[in-house]
Amino acid sequence: xxxxxxxxxxxxxxxxxxATFPNATSSLMPFLHRVRSQQGxxxxxxxxxxxxxxxxxxQHVDSVVSFYTLFRTEPTGARTxxxxxxxxxxxxxxxxxxxxxxxxxxxxxxxxxxxxxxTLLEAECLAACDLAPAxxxxxxxxxxxxxxxxxxxxxxxxxxxPALARRAEQSGAQGAKGVADRE
Amino acid sequence: xxxLSIDGREISVPEGTMVVDAAAKLGIEIPVYxxxxxxxxxxxxxxxxxxxxxMPKLQTACTTAVREGxxxxxxxxxxxxxxxxxxxxxxxxxxLDCPVCDKGGECFLQDYSFWYGSGKNRFEExxxxxxxxxxxxxxxxxxxxxxxxxxxxxxxxxxxxxEEQLMLEGRGVHTVVSTVEGQPAHxxxxxxxxxxxxxxxLLSEPYHFKARPWNIEREETVCSVCxxxxxSLVTGRDGHPVRLEGRPQPDLDDYGFLCDHGxxxxxxxxxxxxxxxxxxxxxxxxxxxxxxAVGERLARVVEKSGGGAVAVLTGAVHTVEEEWALAQxxxxxxxxxxLAVLKPVAGDLPLPLLGTYADLAAATGVLLLGADPYExxxxxxxxxxxxxxxxxxxxWGLGDRVLTRSTLPGEDFVAEPGQVAAxxxxxxxxxxxxxxxxxxxxxxxxxxxxxxxxDGADPAxxxxxxxxxxxxxxxxxxxxxTHGPRNWLGAVRAGISAEHAAAARILEDAxxxxxxxxxxxxxxxLRDFPDGDLAARAxxxxxxxxxxxxxxxxxxxxxxxxxPTAAWAEVTGTYANMEGRLQVAHGAAAAPGQARPxxxxxxxxxxxxxxxxxxxxxxxxxxxDGDRIARPAKQPAESAGAPARPALxxxxxxxxxxxxxxxxxxxxxxxxxxxxxxxxxLHPHDADELGLGAPxxxxxxxxxxxxxxxxxxxxxxxxxxxxxxxxxxADVPANRLDHGxxxxxxxxDPVREEVAAP
Numbered sequence: 001x002x003x004x005x006x007x008x009x010x011x012x013x014x015x016x017x018x019a020t021f022p023n024a025t026s027s028l029m030p031f032l033h034r035v036r037s038q039q040g041x042x043x044x045x046x047x048x049x050x051x052x053x054x055x056x057x058x059q060h061v062d063s064v065v066s067f068y069t070l071f072r073t074e075p076t077g078a079r080t081x082x083x084x085x086x087x088x089x090x091x092x093x094x095x096x097x098x099x100x101x102x103x104x105x106x107x108x109x110x111x112x113x114x115x116x117x118x119t120l121l122e123a124e125c126l127a128a129c130d131l132a133p134a135x136x137x138x139x140x141x142x143x144x145x146x147x148x149x150x151x152x153x154x155x156x157x158x159x160x161x162p163a164l165a166r167r168a169e170q171s172g173a174q175g176a177k178g179v180a181d182r183e
Numbered sequence: 184x185x186x187l188s189i190d191g192r193e194i195s196v197p198e199g200t201m202v203v204d205a206a207a208k209l210g211i212e213i214p215v216y217x218x219x220x221x222x223x224x225x226x227x228x229x230x231x232x233x234x235x236x237x238m239p240k241l242q243t244a245c246t247t248a249v250r251e252g253x254x255x256x257x258x259x260x261x262x263x264x265x266x267x268x269x270x271x272x273x274x275x276x277x278x279l280d281c282p283v284c285d286k287g288g289e290c291f292l293q294d295y296s297f298w299y300g301s302g303k304n305r306f307e308e309x310x311x312x313x314x315x316x317x318x319x320x321x322x323x324x325x326x327x328x329x330x331x332x333x334x335x336x337x338x339x340x341x342x343x344x345x346e347e348q349l350m351l352e353g354r355g356v357h358t359v360v361s362t363v364e365g366q367p368a369h370x371x372x373x374x375x376x377x378x379x380x381x382x383x384x385l386l387s388e389p390y391h392f393k394a395r396p397w398n399i400e401r402e403e404t405v406c407s408v409c410x411x412x413x414x415s416l417v418t419g420r421d422g423h424p425v426r427l428e429g430r431p432q433p434d435l436d437d438y439g440f441l442c443d444h445g446x447x448x449x450x451x452x453x454x455x456x457x458x459x460x461x462x463x464x465x466x467x468x469x470x471x472x473x474x475x476a477v478g479e480r481l482a483r484v485v486e487k488s489g490g491g492a493v494a495v496l497t498g499a500v501h502t503v504e505e506e507w508a509l510a511q512x513x514x515x516x517x518x519x520x521x522l523a524v525l526k527p528v529a530g531d532l533p534l535p536l537l538g539t540y541a542d543l544a545a546a547t548g549v550l551l552l553g554a555d556p557y558e559x560x561x562x563x564x565x566x567x568x569x570x571x572x573x574x575x576x577x578x579w580g581l582g583d584r585v586l587t588r589s590t591l592p593g594e595d596f597v598a599e600p601g602q603v604a605a606x607x608x609x610x611x612x613x614x615x616x617x618x619x620x621x622x623x624x625x626x627x628x629x630x631x632x633x634x635x636x637x638d639g640a641d642p643a644x645x646x647x648x649x650x651x652x653x654x655x656x657x658x659x660x661x662x663x664x665t666h667g668p669r670n671w672l673g674a675v676r677a678g679i680s681a682e683h684a685a686a687a688r689i690l691e692d693a694x695x696x697x698x699x700x701x702x703x704x705x706x707x708x709l710r711d712f713p714d715g716d717l718a719a720r721a722x723x724x725x726x727x728x729x730x731x732x733x734x735x736x737x738x739x740x741x742x743x744x745x746x747p748t749a750a751w752a753e754v755t756g757t758y759a760n761m762e763g764r765l766q767v768a769h770g771a772a773a774a775p776g777q778a779r780p781x782x783x784x785x786x787x788x789x790x791x792x793x794x795x796x797x798x799x800x801x802x803x804x805x806x807x808d809g810d811r812i813a814r815p816a817k818q819p820a821e822s823a824g825a826p827a828r829p830a831l832x833x834x835x836x837x838x839x840x841x842x843x844x845x846x847x848x849x850x851x852x853x854x855x856x857x858x859x860x861x862x863x864x865l866h867p868h869d870a871d872e873l874g875l876g877a878p879x880x881x882x883x884x885x886x887x888x889x890x891x892x893x894x895x896x897x898x899x900x901x902x903x904x905x906x907x908x909x910x911x912x913a914d915v916p917a918n919r920l921d922h923g924x925x926x927x928x929x930x931x932d933p934v935r936e937e938v939a940a941p
Contacts, residue, residue, distance in 0.1 A: 044364075059337075059347035059363045066352040 006049045010035065014053035027054055028064055032071055040160075041076035069123075077112045077119035078160045081153050082136040086125030092132035096147035098122065104150065118154065187253040202244040202255055203231055213257050214266065214295045216381045217333035218245035221343055221438045221569070228273070228333045230295060232265040233257050241265045266299040274304065276311045276356060278328045286383035288396035292331065311356055319349065319361075320368040321856045322388050322447055323377060327359045330384035336360060336376035343440075345568065345590035346370040360384070371561050371845075374446040378429050378439070387426060389447060389853045394420040402769040403430060405758050406445040407500070407751035408848045410669050411562045412760025413441050417449060417752050419771030424449045424752045436544065442561035444844045444854070451733075451849035452750045452772065458735050459776025462745040470746065470777035474784065477729050477744045478791020481517065484699045484727075485792070490518025494689040494698050496525045497679060498705035498732065499668040501748065502756025503765065503803040505781035506670070507677035509704055512785035516794045521692070523685035524674045525706040527842075527910050527918075528666045529713045530639035531682050533649045534675075534814045538634055538661020539762040544570050546661075548577040548630030551586040551593075552648075553603050553638035554665040559842035560761070563636060563665065567591060577626055581607060582638075583839050584907060585900035596623055597902055600837040601922060604643035611650055627651065632659050638841060639666035642683065663761050666842060668711075673759035676803055676812045686712065693721035701725045704781065705732030705748070710911055715918035731784060734850065748781050749774035757803045763812040765803050835925025836906050840917040843909035863895035863915065864907035865928075870897045873930055881931035884908070884915055886924065891915040892931045 013034050017027040028050060035046045042065060051058040065071040083089075083098045098109060101120055105113055112119040128134040131143030138158045145153060184195045189206050196205045201224055203213045216228035226246040233244045236254040241261065256262065273292070281287040313327035334351065337360065341347040348368035352361045362368055377387045400419040405412045406427065414437060418426035427449045429439030451457070461473035468476075484492055495513045497506060513522045543549070543566055556563040568591060570576050578593025580586030583600045587593040596619070598606040610616065610624045627633065633655065635648060652660035671681045690708060692698050694717060701721070708718035722728060722741050730736065731746040739745070753774040757765045774780070779787075782798065789796035805813045845859050861879040875882065879896035884906065893914040901907050906928055908917040920926060 057341070057347040059341060059350040062363060063350045063352065067354045 006045075006053065009038075010046075010049050011053060014049075018054065024055055025060070028056065028061065032061075032065065036071060040078065040080065041072040041074060044073075047073070075112060075116065077117050079117060079154070079158060080119045080121065080136075080138055082121050082123035082126065082139075083109075084124075084126040084128070084132070084134040085122045086129065086132075086134075088129035088132040089126075089134055092144065093147040094133040097133050097135075097145060097150055100147055100150045101153070104154075185249045185251050185253075187249050187251070187255065189255045190257055196249055198249075200249050202233060202235075202242075202247045202249060202253075205249050206244065206255070206257055211257055213244045214291070214299070215245055216291065216331055217335060219335055219339075219379065219438075221440075222335065222338045225334060225338070228331060229269045230266060230273075232262055232269065234259060234261050263299055266295070267301050270296055270300045271305070273331050274300070275306050276328065277331075278310060280329075281383075284326075284329065284383040285386045285391060285393075286380075290383055291381040292329075292383070313359060316386075316391075318367065318388065319385075320373045322374055322443060322853075323368065324386045324388050324391060325360060326384050326386065329382050330360055331382050332358055332360070333381060335379045335381070336385055339376060339379055340368065340370055340373060343568065343572075344370055344372045344565065346372070348373070349376070371443045371557075372440065372565060374443040375429060375440045378441075389450075390418075390426045393425045394418065399425070400771045402771040404752060404768040404771070405760070405766045406441060407669060407758070408445040408448055409560050409844050410665065410667055410671070410761040411560045412669070412758055412764070412766055413445060413562050414439060414766065415441060415445070417769075417771045419752070422773035423453055424772045435540070437540070440562060440565055442565075442844070443857070444561060444848050447853045447857075448848045448851035449752065450853050451851050452752055453775065454734075454850045454852060456734055456850050457750075457775065458733060458745055458747040459778055461747060461777050462735075462739075462742070464743060465740060470779065471787070473744055473746060474787045475791045477746070478788045478793075480727060480743075481700060481729075481788070482792040482794075485517060488699055491521065492697075492699040493517050493519045493702065494521035494523075494692065494700075495519065495702045495704065496523055496686060496689060496706040496708065497674055498703070498707065498711070499524045499671045499674040499679075499681075500705045500733075500751075501670065501781050502754060502758060502768070503670065503673035503677050504756045504801060505748075505754070506674045506679060506704075507801050507803070508782040508785050508798055510678050511798055512789060512796055513702075516785070516789040516792055516796050521689050521698075522679055523689055524668070524671050524679055524681040525686050525708055525711055526639070526666065526668065526671060526681060526683060527711040527713065528639035529642045529683045530637070530666075531642065531645050531684075532637065532639065532662060532664045533645055535816060536648055536652055536660065536662040537672075537763050537814050538663050539764070539811070540566060540663075542632065542659070542661040543567065543634050543663065544573070546570060546576055546632050546634040547574075548579070548626055548633045549593075550627060550633065550635045551578065551580045551582065552607070552635050552644060553582040553586075553640050553841070554636040555582075555584075555586050555638075555841060556636055556665065557588060557591070559638065559844060560636075560665045561844060563663070564591060577630060579623055579626060581623070582841075584841075584902060584905070588900070594619070594623070594626075596620070600839055600905060601641070604641040604647055607644060607647045607651075611647060611654060628655055630658070633661070635660070635662045636665050637662050639664050640840070665761065667847065670758045672761070672763045672812055673757065673765070673803070676759055676763075676765070676805075683713070687714070687717070690714075690717050690721040693725040694723075696724055698725050700727040700729065703728065703730045703732070703736070705734075707734075707736035709736060710913070710916065711918070713918055715916055718918075731781070733778075746784060747776060747778035748784060749778045753778070754780050759803075759812055763814065765810050765812065832925065834927065836904060836928050838917060838920050838922045838926055839901065839905050839907045840910050840922070841907065846909045847911045859894075859896075861894035861896035862909050862912055863893050864898040864901045865895050866901050866903045866905070867897040867899055869903055870895070873928065875930065882906075883929045883931045884920075885927045885929070886920050889919065 017030045021027040047061050051061045109122050126134045134143035135145050185198050186195045192209055194209055206213050214230045216230050217225045224246040226243045231244040232241040234256040235242050315326050317325045319325045337349045340349050350363055376385050401416050404417040406415045414430040414432050416428045416430045417424050427446050429441045431439035461468050461470040463473045463476050513519050580595040585595050587595050675681050712718040727743040729744045730742045731748050733750045735745045752772045753770050755769045757767050759765050786796050846862055882895045884891045908915050
């Protein structure tokens with residue numbers, strides 16, 4: 001695939017990060033973060049684009065992406081909820097909060113609702129014990145969230161990744177894809 | 184040079200040497216997992232901890248470069264405690280399943296645990312379970328639980344080979360080695376990761392659960408598949424070879440890397456097609472009866488028409504000693520001088536130009552003259568990459584197709600089919616060259632040390648190579664011939680002519696009825712001789728063809744007798760590789776059935792002829808040139824051109840041919856899984872026009888009355904209007920097609936093929 005086939009903004013971002021970080025490997029993370037914040041997750045095309053635009057191997061990109069939990073390579077909902085499972089949050093009822101969310105949404109931790117609206121994830125310590133039980137909705141902190149007050153996480157207004165907002169408008173019934181197929 | 188002391192002993196080593204290598208020079212072994220000289224320092228496993236005076240903490244010997252006056256202690260309580268701690272961490276999630284592990288007894292995790300480990304595990308938590316026996320390629324299994332994450336496999340394939348097919352995935356204790364995008368690794372060098380893996384994580388699938396270290400014979404041998412002659416170890420169990428491993432040769436700077444075509448075809452010696460039984464006039468016979476009958480018939484021919492009515496062709500795959508025994512038999516017992524090596528190419532290398540692998544390692548410029556090392560002699564491709572990693576090497580490809588590739592970038596000069604030597608002649612002539620060609624001329628003449636990898640296809644190139652060396656004057660020029668057969672230089676050492684003309688004369692004599700018997704030692708003229716039609720006429724005309732070897736050639740009804748001989752790994756002897764280096768290979772298996780060594784066979788034949796043969800002692804090593812065969816002195820040569828070929832009528836295709844070890848290796852049941860179903864190659868545009876799917880499909884190649892059907896693959900390295908047919912392919916014998924004329928190509932009609940099949 002030639003450079004020209006990637007979206008113009010990706011090409012622009014690649015140039016931008018390369019100008020900021022002369023070392024090719026250093027430019028990978030900022031580029032991936034921008035793509036992630038645009039589409040909510042990293043599509044296989046995004047990984048190919050990163051490898052090609054930044055001049056590294058797909059092997060290297062995959063290794064880095066697999067290292068960081070924030071880089072998701074599976075379809076992710078327009079609203080991504082992280083529930084902290086650190087010690088303080090657990091003592092303040094984070095596990096009950098998670099159970100309530102799971103029950104209400106009909107999905108388990110790590111899954112996405114079938115309409116593609118919500119992804120429910122646990123987070124290792126969010127470093128916000130004063131907010132226990134602490135949560136993030138599209139990476140915006142929220143807390144304390146009492147276990148029974150879980151609905152506020154689903155109702156609070158958030159800025160959606162633009163690509164996801166478009167997708168939610170178009171379909172609304174894309175189904176959780178589950179674990180990506182592996183040979 | 185840097186002077187330092189290791190364990191109280193002084194040594195001086197070049198600047199930049201790592202402590203671990205300096206210690207190795209003193210014979211002091213520092214344990215390592217991640218470090219490998221071919222890959223350089225990484226410092227991932229930490230097992231190589233040593234104490235260095237004036238440094239507050241233990242240091243990793245593999246990442247610490249030597250310094251003047253350094254005082255290193257590779258043992259002592261602090262070091263042992265450090266290594267014990269590292270091993271405890273490495274073993275936290277290790278399953279400790281050594282009793283069912285293929286590497287048990289050959290494992291550095293085991294060895295170092297015995298030397299430095301605590302023998303007791305303080306972790307009571309349950310171990311993390313991961314994938315076991317996960318296939319990462321057709322030949323390789325990965326046990327993620329046993330892995331110590333040293334990354335040798337990843338770095339070897341990624342950095343050394345340049346094919347990034349393995350990677351680290353995940354973080355912390357969840358990190359595993361896996362394949363990129365879940366696709367199996369398919370590099371022809373992937374098998375080396377089995378040797379490189381210091382623990383039981385990467386395993387050979389064909390060797391899986393086959394043997395334990397105490398019930399095998401593990402002998403030094405030389406790979407028998409192509410003329411590179413890679414040093415290796417063959418593992419024999421109960422008389423059968425069950426494994427081939429690379430064998431590093433430190434004094435030759437060789438790390439012992441093999442290609443998978445060699446590593447996984449050792450089972451050819453037990454292939455169902457192997458000749459294990461003697462045949463006389465098409466009927467099974469005991470070996471002694473067949474030998475007696477052949478001997479008597481040969482004696483009658485010699486008595487009636489003289490020894491000159493018998494000719495001997497050798498396929499040069501047996502040991503030097505066996506080729507020499509054959510030569511003695513031909514000269515002494517039969518009394519013939521018609522004796523030659525059967526080569527698949529018509530070019531004859533001027534032996535004074537024969538180069539070495541050391542020349543390649545030091546080269547500043549490399550010319551690929553018709554040869555694609557990746558496909559023909561894969562380990563040469565690795566050696567070239569290794570040279571490039573050490574210093575800049577210019578690579579030029581001059582052939583009838585593209586010869587460089589992404590893992591071996593260079594400048595490509597594509598000539599018309601059959602015009603490769605002519606092109607080289609024009610370049611050396613130096614008249615009216617345009618830009619790129621003028622640069623090629625400058626590069627070839629001015630590079631400091633030039634090595635040519637020559638496929639031997641174009642006979643006119645031989646004189647041009649000599650002329651090139653002459654024009655370069657004092658600057659060294661070396662040629663490495665990439666063509667087979669595997670031991671042709673060994674046959675030369677045994678006194679057998681390897682000139683194309685010698686074999687051609689024998690076949691011409693046979694075709695014209697001047698021969699009464701033809702003896703073939705592992706030679707298949709119909710498959711291998713460049714002029715297949717001449718070979719066919721010769722085999723038809725000569726009254727008696729006696730074959731001895733491993734795999735009888737087709738058509739077998741043309742053979743008056745077939746005598747099985749012992750193969751590679753069944754005899755001890757020497758082989759000469761493409762640099763003319765004689766290498767000793769030991770046997771580790773028993774010859775099957777009635778197969779016997781050539782030496783026994785020829786003495787038995789001589790006895791049956793009534794002229795017992797006394798084979799005097801023979802030492803293939805020639806002291807004046809070490810362990811390489813002697814080469815004549817250089818002679819000045821004139822350059823010559825090659826005749827131009829007529830233009831083709833429209834709609835006709837030119838035939839290209841070349842060596843492809845994936846096709847030419849001996850028949851192997853293990854390698855069947857990676858057999859190339861589409862060995863022919865076409866340019867993608869041509870494939871589109873034909874309507875050939877991706878990645879390819881069956882095509883029909885026709886010339887005159889002859890029609891052949893085989894699979895063809897799209898390959899942008901083949902110029903448009905050409906079809907590449909590898910040498911020695913049974914489906915489409917390239918040597919039966921007239922390369923000067925065109926061929927017609929069409930999509931094969933699968934229905935008709937099925938009907939036509941017997």
